[in-house]
Amino acid sequence: MISQLTKTERETALFLTALLTLSGLTLGLLGRNDLLGYHGALLAVAGMSLTFLLIKDYYKPEPDPDNRAKYYDDPIKVGLVLALVWAVIGMIVGDWVAWLLVFPEATFDAGWASFGRLRPVHTSGVIFGFGGNALIATSFHVMQRTSRARLADNISPWVVVVGFNLFCLMAATGYLMGITASKEYAEPEWYADIFLTIIWVVYLVLYLRTLARREEPHIYVANWYYLSFVIVVAMLHILNNLAIPISLGHAKSYSLFSGVQDAMIQWWYGHNAVAFFLTTGFLGMMYYYLPKRAGRPIFSYRLSIISFWGIVFLYMWAGSHHLHYTALPHWVQTLGMTFSIMLLVPSWASAGNALLTLNGAWGKVRDDATLRFMMVAAVFYGLSTFEGSFMAIRPVNSLSHYTDWTVGHVHSGALGWVAMITFGSIYTLTPWIWRKERMYSNKLIELHFWLALVGTMIYVFAMWNSGIIQGLMWRAYNTDGTLAYSFIDSVAAMKPYYVARAIGGLMFLAGAIVCAYNVWKTAKLPTVTEYTPDKPPLPARGRPSAAAQAAE
């Protein structure tokens, strides 16, 4: 991969890895009496290893300038593999915490193995590690193909992929050591947040520069979705993580906000993390890979545009539905509820647009498990948004809130929508970027599909049951006005559902492992030379051609 960089680029890369090493050392030195020191060391070690790799290949011959006229796919491959690695790690930990809820004593009396530390390893592992890497990798692919232009430069994609994964690593290892900012989905501490901000800005600039180089007159809608993901996540991340560290030598920081303002900002963040991380990014994925795989035109161009603006506008207001019946003023809750109801329309319009695009390709859906993944994802997207809008209605939320119903809703979205659309896209993308004729085994894709579908069904049905039972038990009164059940009664009643969920999750995890194996074997298949799923990048108009640029 380094051999694909020119001398100047290798030097730039060396400069950056030296900078990383230096920042790591500084952080390690400042935080030597704190857990922060470990993360300093982690960054320094990462920086030094990368420097070493670069030096090792520094004198290798420069790449053929003609390559610069082609798409740049190396970072996509790395991002995709990392997505799968995180998928397996994140889901192993997910199933682990699922079993912990069945056998709560199974923590070996070790701090790191407690539920509170492992749970964020699961959530960050799957959302950021798996989802984030998949989004980054596919966005690099989609932005190049739909712009018919190569990535704007050869260094920033690596900064994004490597930097983002270092962030994920700091997050996961930090939780195990007990470092947390204690805001859900924003647990990493201030130094990791600053690090991610830098990476994210590089990502945004890279995206915009690549689009600016496009040779197509219009920007394809998938790019709108990806861009909203990049921009809004940057905004949310910065605002929600504003905090003051107790000192530069300590990992711990305190939020700039307090009380109900803090809660509102957190859930404005939390909900829009769902919206712009787990929804619009993956809609971008869907809008590219689904029509490509189905070989059908998008059902309605207009629908895709109004759904986009509908989703972007309405989601922004909906965060307060996470704080129904709290100290948050009533009027904020009413607004959150009503905007969540209206949000259903663009959500269903997107799901409908996807399913109607399959008109004329239903035969393929039947035969092709990859396309079926994407079809089922669109269905689950519709289901979970309907459920979400329903749960956002205050009286309904008074039953569902604090119960496993929420967890069921989360995973019908996370497994059914996010993971399925990703797996479908991975199976579509893998042979393309590794230049293979097809995936290693279609049977394994079929197996994965059924493991994933059945696993999701078991998971979601178990949580609906347990959630509603919990909710009903908590609000059951005797005739004399006393509670009919104690809290521990409701915990005991959950046990069979927790067992079922853990088994469903195990199936889903098994599917992910099958996928990783299949991708691995595909990468080892013989490469096809005359393989052209893509139209090549268009020769540049105004700007100097890529080849000329490289020769400079």
Add this chain to the structure above:
Amino acid sequence: MSKPVRDPYTGRMTTGHEWNGIIELNTPVPKLVLLFLALTFLSSVIIWLLAPAWPGLNSYTKGILGIDQRTTLEHSLEKSAIKTAQWRTDIETLSFEDISRNSALLATVRDHGERLFEDNCAMCHGPDGKGGDGYPNLVDDQWLWGGDPETIMETLRVGVNSGHDEARISQMMAYGRDGILTLEQRRAVAAFVISLSSSDHTTPEDAETLSLGAEVFEQQCVSCHGPDGRGMQSVGAPNLTDDFWIYGGDITSIDNTLRDGRQGVMPNWDERLSLADRKVLTLYIDDLAQGASQ
């Protein structure tokens, strides 16, 4: 850029744009979507008119229904208070004996007491009240502070080492850490303490240890645990002659107790549970104890 063409399957025109093979149909937004949008918007407007919704500069629209979550909560608390008022006043005003004789009230005590106990006490004292490592048994007839209903009520109200102004103070000193007793003395008095509740201390070298232990006990411990080691409820010192141990009755546990001291914390429930609830719990504990002794 390609020209708009007709899609043979749907018969619709495409937009004429194309991105790496992806094309789009120029299908107008389905009427259903617009209808649906109008409906959800309309229902939102109705909700905004009815409930508190839009903020202004100093206030917000209050809504026609005049609802507000704070008042709604107060109403529902009032309603539930009415439901429970009868038995609550009965329990507050009647004596413990009278309550025990009233089977309807006793049923409430058992039922409500169980909920209260499981929600507030079981995590420390165990679901059956039998205690566990660090937490006393509530269903035996041995009491740290006293087992008559009034005393239990008082323990619940103020707690032990709880930070409440009138809290009961339980203080078992750190004889080892604070250097009051030597290691030898500690070992001896620990052995002596064990001998109070078990009789198989008969080996010859024990006799000497035990007499040293008895001596230390006489000097250091009787002021709280009493001359016969049966404890003293005025200071919450436990009976050392029975076979129930809060912190363990083996030699190591007892030595740990003597080395580092013990200050058990029982939270106070003065403000967290109502008088009636505390009375229900007192009766419930009594009921549990009777159940356990049967």
